[in-house]
Amino acid sequence: MNSNAFVIGDPTVPNRNWHVYSATTEGNRTDPIALEMCMTGLDRDKASVFFKNSEGYAAGEMTKLSGISEIIPSHMICDFEFDPCGYSMNGIDGSAYSTVHVTPEDGFSYASYEALGFDPEATGFEPLVQRVLKCFGPAEFSVAITCFGGVNWATECADVDGYTCESMVKQELPGGRCVVYLAYSAKAGGCAVPTSTKAIMRCRNTCRWRKRSLGRTNQSAGCQLRALW
Numbered sequence: 282m283n284s285n286a287f288v289i290g291d292p293t294v295p296n297r298n299w300h301v302y303s304a305t306t307e308g309n310r311t312d313p314i315a316l317e318m319c320m321t322g323l324d325r326d327k328a329s330v331f332f333k334n335s336e337g338y339a340a341g342e343m344t345k346l347s348g349i350s351e352i353i354p355s356h357m358i359c360d361f362e363f364d365p366c367g368y369s370m371n372g373i374d375g376s377a378y379s380t381v382h383v384t385p386e387d388g389f390s391y392a393s394y395e396a397l398g399f400d401p402e403a404t405g406f407e408p409l410v411q412r413v414l415k416c417f418g419p420a421e422f423s424v425a426i427t428c429f430g431g432v433n434w435a436t437e438c439a440d441v442d443g444y445t446c447e448s449m450v451k452q453e454l455p456g457g458r459c460v461v462y463l464a465y466s467a468k469a470g471g472c473a474v475p476t477s478t479k480a481i482m483r484c485r486n487t488c489r490w491r492k493r494s495l496g497r498t499n500q501s502a503g504c505q506l507r508a509l510w
Contacts, residue, residue, distance in 0.1 A: 283455035283456055284302070284303060284455060285302075285303055285454070285455055286300075286301065286302045286303070287300075287301045287303075287452060288300050288301075289450045289452050289460070289462055290448070290450065290462065290464070291448035291450075291464065294447070294448070294464070297423065297464055299423065299425050299450075299460075299462045301452070301454070301460055303454040303455050303456075303458065303460075313376075313377075313397055313398040313399075314398075314399070314401055314426065314427070315395070315396070315397045315425075315426070315427040315428070316394075316395070316396045316397075316406070316409065316410075316425070316426050317393070317394070317424070317427075318393065318395070318410065318413055318422055318423065318425075319391070319393050319423050320391065320392045320393070320394075320413075320414075320417050320419035320421070320422040321389075321390065321391050321420065321422070322390060322419055322420025322467075323383075323385060323390035323391070323392060323417045323418060323419055323420075324417065324418030324419070325387060326418075327347065327416065327417055327418045328383075328385035328387070328390050329385070330346045330385075331347070331362070331366055331367060331368045331383045331385040332365065332366040332385060333362060333363075333364055333365050333366060338362065339362060340360035340362040341360060343360065343362055343368050344358055344360045344370060347368075347416045347417075348412070348415055348416045349370065349381055349416055351412060352379065352394070352409070352412045352413055352416065353374070353377075353379055353396065353399060353404065353409070355374045356372030356373060356374045356377070356378075356379055357373055357374065358370050358372045359371050359372075366384075366385050366386065367383060367384055367385065368381070368382070368383040368385075369381065369382050369383070375398075376398050377396070377397065377398035377399045377400075378396070378397055378398060379395065379396040379397075379399075380393075380394070380395050381393065381394050383417075392416075392417045392419070394413045396409070406426065407440070407441070410424060410441060411441070414441070414443075414444075419467070420466070420467050421464070421466050421467070422444075422464075422465050423462065423463065423464045423465070424462070424463045424465075425461070425462045426461045427454075427458065427459070427460045428458065441465055443467060444466065444467055444468060445465065445466055445467075445468050446463055446464070446465055447464045447465060447466055448463070448464045449461070449462070449463045449464075450462045450463075
């Protein structure tokens with residue numbers, strides 16, 4: 282078993298890191314692609330859907346009104362609403378699944394989305410991310426994609442309408458896998474511009490690569506990497 286653990290992210294933003302634990306058997310290259318999103322500062326109107334108020338929204342209505350049912354329409358959804366607010370769901374379609382968790386309170390609102398086993402050719406990374414963002418309208422969010430090889434959208438494009446890509450990290454994992462981690466902030470006025478060059482240049486010019494177990498600091502095209510052992 283080949284395993285390791287990492288903390289990756291932009292060292293200039295210490296409260297925005299991605300913790301990764303990877304364990305694999307050599308030669309096993311059948312694991313599906315995983316996409317994970319963390320979103321904060323949700324749009325108030327969009328977050329209001331996840332409150333049990335005088336309207337008496339049940340989980341099924343929250344799923345429809347928010348647009349969650351349209352993220353991957355083929356998924357069969359089992360959803361749940363919390364009292365007085367909050368929401369959770371799991372969706373399945375064959376061996377593929379997705380899950381959403383929402384804490385909608387203003388001041389510390391948060392939503393997460395995860396999908397595993399979907400067909401990236403049929404679904405597309407950028408359209409999938411856009412559909413998730415349409416449900417929540419976050420002020421900031423991050424995306425982590427774990428797969429074998431590279432992800433063209435994440436490493437070569439990474440454009441998201443209305444957001445600026447603040448940093449991008451690509452970290453190789455044991456067994457030939459890699460994780461690409463991107464962090465975004467909403468643009469003033471919601472006007473989008475191409476961001477891939479900025480994201481890649483930021484990584485090359487300002488981020489550090491550190492591996493504590495070796496006790497040294499080097500420069501690399503990757504952003505911060507801290508090995509846990």
